[in-house]
Amino acid sequence: MSGFFGFDTSLPGRGAAGQGQGRNQQQNTSGFPASAADDAFALGGAGEEEDLAVYTWGEGMGGGLMEGGDEMNDETFGDDLGAVSNNFQFSAQTAAQPSKGYGHGQTTGKIASTQSRYKPKAAYDPFAFSEDDFYSSRPSKKTTTTKAPARPKPNTAHSGSVETSWNNKPAVSSPAWGTAPSSMTKPTPPPSASFPSQSQAPPAPGHIKSLEEIEAEMAQMAIPSTSSAPPTQQKVFSLEEIEKQMMEQNVEPARQATPQQPLPPREATPTQVPGLAASGYSSQQALLDSMFPELGKAAQPLPQGGSGQGTPSFAPDQAGPPQPPRPSPEELARMEELHKRITAKIESMAKYNNLMGSSDKDFITRIQLSQLATADPYTSDFYAQVFSALKRSRMMAEGQGENPTVVQLSAGLGLGVGGPVGNRFGKMGQNTMTKLSTQVKKLVENRAQHQKVANTAALQGALGRVTRGNAAAPRPVLAIPTSNKPENRPASHLNEQTGIHRAALTKKQIMFALEELYDAILELEQMRRDAPPPTAMEEIEVWHSRCQSKVDNIWRRLMVMEPLDISNPHPFISLINPVKGQKLFPRLLRHLPQNQTITLLSLLIATYTQLDVVARAPPPPVADSSLLTRADRLDRAKREVETDNFLQFVIPGVDMIINRCGLGLVAGVLAISAQRSEVWRVASTRPGVALYTALLSKAQSVIRAPVPDPMNPQQNQQVDPAELDQWSKTFTYFLHVLLPHLPDLFPSSLAQKAAFGPGAYLLGGDNPLAEREGLEMEKREAEVWGFVAVLAVNAQEEDQTALVGALREKILHTVQAARHPSTSKERAEMKLRNVNMFLNGLGLDASMIE
């Protein structure tokens, strides 16, 4: 095979076909015509040389390659063919071999990137995984399609090739991509006298002009064209063309208003190089489709407009019954102006057309696809997946079908295609996806094979050297994870110190453990989503056991089973101190079995005082926050945020666990709490109040069991008297510990206590700025009033009296404050509601107080 610069003169086909070779090189300084002619010659001899696979594409390029030779475009497009044509007899050549236009399309590019530029694009290995491989691995083989029928009717010329499925199938649906619809192929020359070519090359009667021909004629108005100029526009859509298409959509009205304008070149039928691997093209198509999903559809009505009857009807795309008003002359002029500008722009960009051959594009597509393929498509595309799941559930309601959101490429690889648009791959849909996935699959297999050969490749570049790869270890295009990260340690390795006491976890350890937990939880959640179909029994078993082992793993990592006093704070408490850990809590509970959640609850309650939000509860508010230093303010704000988070994330979970408990358990954990902590101290924090309120109200609801739940017969059982007895004992103890401190639980009391100096006077003052803080305070108070209310409900008669006695001051004070004229109406209502919460539990009401 000839080298890139092709100084191989001993080629057999050369002498026969290329009599004009030498002259070519002399007369054409531009590479274009030379290579085009070469092409013609080479192809002329193609028949004999098929097996030898000799190409002489590069022959003319040695001296003729010009980087910026735009000024030769005229020549390229045959503008002054008259001057040169004597020797070439293009007409004869092209007439005889019109189908070599395919070849032309490829050689029009001026910049030679690699050797392959000048080879038939079918010669590459479509599944190479390195660039070198890609271009060199397969022996070139001439495609027989070069001997296509002589008549330039691309539609039929293609019909046997694989692309037809792309080109012809969507003939109605997306003509912009495929073959021109029939309306376009009809010879409807725009009624204009400015096309001399029209009269010069009258088509044979009955001969249906191909789009390329029309195209060429219009594009080269001044050419005394013979049969057809080199149809340079035949090629796969390039990026520029797509851009053009997009732009044209924007100016479509303008174009329709001025049908005299030559059709822009983008209307060219995207004729395929017949030898091109269909899959390559299709994947590209799929990518384009996914990038511009609206293109295919929007371009659809375009041809009708383009082949309009020559009347500036300015019809809209959907030429609906109501005729829109004709545009004013200024409007027309403006549009024409706009259109001219855009045409000029497109033309200026057109010189970059076809810099990339279709194989280049394929190669890039494949690289891009391989980047997208991941071992875990669902999680890498997580948010889009969740979003599309939501979207689909909505669409389901509207009766639309389901599309897969993950395309499995092979065992360990897939592409996430979930997205906001339900059908991201457009009309191509499934078909495209299957083609695409086979391609990537092969790529992956190829890669895996090579990895076996040279698995040092993975380490290449690890030390920072930039390598291009070599034959033994080609640069990987696709990095397949060779091994999963091992479970790097037994779960309690963090705590492998033996001995009862040890230091608390460091911040870094906590964070590390949390990240591991998050990873584990994510994996588990993913596993749950991947449940096998309910019919496959064995699979379900396997799946169950895998989930179970994952849960066990998580449970061990939570370190709940560590001895209670192992450290202060307990490792588990350390884990749920940061906001991150708190957010993890509800997600954990969903997966843990009930007995474990109860263990968790007991541990949490036993070590409640070690919680940051309890041990370092935000101090009572001050009347005027301007008295605080900045650091102080920040610290307070931080603690408040932590408390809020705890209440938001952990307490609901705790509530849930408590609600599943029986009375005995509730009594048990309350006893633990009363023994292990100073109850009043815990109760003076918001998390503490929330916890106790939940416990007490659950107990009360069990004891009363007012409505037997028919759905849940077990719960109908009468409360075990022993449990009841245990509960009342525990509660009495609890209440008596709490009673002396009861007034101090209220944030307002705490604030009053804490206040000193000017703050004491400001508290409760009628400062309007303090109103908002005051309302906030009432909300906090409400929590405590709710707590004392459940205390009251649970308490025996004599205890209730004691309770009222302990709170008498507070009640009176609150009611008086509510009736005070300086108290705003809103706040007064809240105060009364708070007090009534408690009093109503005792059968009293604030209105009874004088």
Added chain:
Amino acid sequence: MDDAANSGISEPLDLVKLSLGERVFIKLRGDRTVTGVLHAYDAHMNVVLSQVEETIHLVDVTEDGNPLPPRVERRNVEMLFVRGDGVILISPTQQ
């Protein structure tokens, strides 16, 4: 014990992972710093932060070229995407 924690850390960015969901301090080019809650990061150190306070250190120059004493400007942003090419360092905020 730290070995156990370190075993799961194989590259520098794994340390940044530990700060996910936490408040971090980020020093940026152009005499800027930001603190905020770290939500996401990538290999380019592109970062998404919430509750951000951005601090810009400015030195104004008088007309005759003499620098005025440096001043500091602050602004708060609820949610911020920081492009990675400006990031100099990321650290957890000291507490």
